[in-house]
Amino acid sequence: MILKTKGISSNIISPIVGRVTRMPSNNDGVSILLVDDDAGVSYFDRYSGVLSSLGYREIGNIPQVHSIPDLNHLSEGDIVVINADGVINTLYRVNSNHNSILVTERCNSNCLMCSQPPKDKNDIEYLSAIHEQLIPLIPKDCIELGITGGEPTLLGSRFFKLLELIKVHLPETEIHCLTNGRTFAWNNMVRELEKLNYQKLMLGIPIYSDYHAIHDYVVQAKDAFNQTIRGLYNLAEIGQRIELRIVLHKQTVPRLTKLAKYIYKNLPFVEHVAFMGLEYIGYTPHNINKLWIDPFDYNNDLEEAVEYLSSFGMNVSIYNSQLCVMPENLWQYARKSISDWKNEYLPECQQCTMLNECGGLFTWNLKKYSTHIKALT
Numbered sequence: 001m002i003l004k005t006k007g008i009s010s011n012i013i014s015p016i017v018g019r020v021t022r023m024p025s026n027n028d029g030v031s032i033l034l035v036d037d038d039a040g041v042s043y044f045d046r047y048s049g050v051l052s053s054l055g056y057r058e059i060g061n062i063p064q065v066h067s068i069p070d071l072n073h074l075s076e077g078d079i080v081v082i083n084a085d086g087v088i089n090t091l092y093r094v095n096s097n098h099n100s101i102l103v104t105e106r107c108n109s110n111c112l113m114c115s116q117p118p119k120d121k122n123d124i125e126y127l128s129a130i131h132e133q134l135i136p137l138i139p140k141d142c143i144e145l146g147i148t149g150g151e152p153t154l155l156g157s158r159f160f161k162l163l164e165l166i167k168v169h170l171p172e173t174e175i176h177c178l179t180n181g182r183t184f185a186w187n188n189m190v191r192e193l194e195k196l197n198y199q200k201l202m203l204g205i206p207i208y209s210d211y212h213a214i215h216d217y218v219v220q221a222k223d224a225f226n227q228t229i230r231g232l233y234n235l236a237e238i239g240q241r242i243e244l245r246i247v248l249h250k251q252t253v254p255r256l257t258k259l260a261k262y263i264y265k266n267l268p269f270v271e272h273v274a275f276m277g278l279e280y281i282g283y284t285p286h287n288i289n290k291l292w293i294d295p296f297d298y299n300n301d302l303e304e305a306v307e308y309l310s311s312f313g314m315n316v317s318i319y320n321s322q323l324c325v326m327p328e329n330l331w332q333y334a335r336k337s338i339s340d341w342k343n344e345y346l347p348e349c350q351q352c353t354m355l356n357e358c359g360g361l362f363t364w365n366l367k368k369y370s371t372h373i374k375a376l377t
């Protein structure tokens with residue numbers, strides 16, 4: 001799936017965010033017109049920008065990007081940002097339920113299996129300015145919106161402003177924010193969140209072990225376990241909705257049942273616990289010897305942990321895994337969790353009777369997957 005393209009820009013000084021349209025009648029002054037052929041569009045000044053697969057055309061001072069190789073990946077109503085260098089990023093796809101906002105690439109952890117390794121660059125101002133333009137344009141019937149990073153809470157006060165903006169413009173949308181939860185160890189952060197009283201907000205927080213040293217090793221940050229646990233208790237105190245996330249690999253699997261017991265006994269207030277298959281992207285290929293276990297080989301551990309939590313009434317899911325690799329009694333917990341733009345199946349899957357029910361693989365996991373994947377008949 002293409003989410004980025006580039007052409008030659010003209011008249012663009014700062015990033016422009018807008019909804020794309022192919023209909024010349026949508027000349028509302030804020031839409032961005034897509035031009036694929038030379039059919040006469042005369043009043044270009046009624047658009048906030050023009051994207052064209054054709055060559056340069058004289059349209060006065062209207063921002064334009066021309067000579068774009070292909071515009072077919074854009075649907076009517078998608079929201080894009082046009083940058084001064086001619087790069088066009090898709091920010092929101094109207095035909096998808098898997099949209100998310102990346103708010104910073106900075107992070108205060110450095111996890112062994114991070115799928116989006118942190119970058120130490122000051123991107124917060126640039127991205128915040130874009131998101132302030134984006135959020136009011138998102139359709140009000142948007143079902144779910146993700147917030148990701150990096151670590152979103154590193155935005156500080158801007159994080160709460162962003163949440164407030166979303167709450168005002170998208171009051172019915174479920175918001176799922178991925179955070180390591182560490183900054184909620186500090187009272188001022190929790191108090192800010194409490195003021196928002198945001199019932200549609202779920203925080204997805206990872207916990208990798210019941211033993212502090214293993215968690216800290218996985219996230220490569222000293223004292224992270226203590227901060228996360230303190231953060232979780234602070235969040236529980238204000239009634240914040242929480243999902244715990246556990247990535248399954250060589251460092252986490254050996255103590256999985258102990259972790260499940262720790263969760264039930266110490267964190268019973270969480271709304272959801274997600275066990276997640278490993279993504280073969282970011283740092284993972286570099287750390288693969290420290291991480292890889294064929295998912296088939298951790299079935300017993302996973303089964304014990306999942307059944308333990310479920311037997312006590314906790315809401316449990318398994319993400320990023322394939323039905324043919326796990327025992328049938330775990331199928332009820334398996335979710336089709338992989339976003340549409342990064343979801344793939346193997347040629348083998350085409351013969352499988354469970355193809356429609358199975359979540360398949362991440363695109364990047366086509367390079368690393370269980371040797372036990374086999375079509376079910």
Ligand code: SF4
Nearest residue numbers: 322324349352358375
């Ligand atoms: S063969 Fe493919 S579609 Fe069938 S269960 Fe396995 S991974 Fe899923």
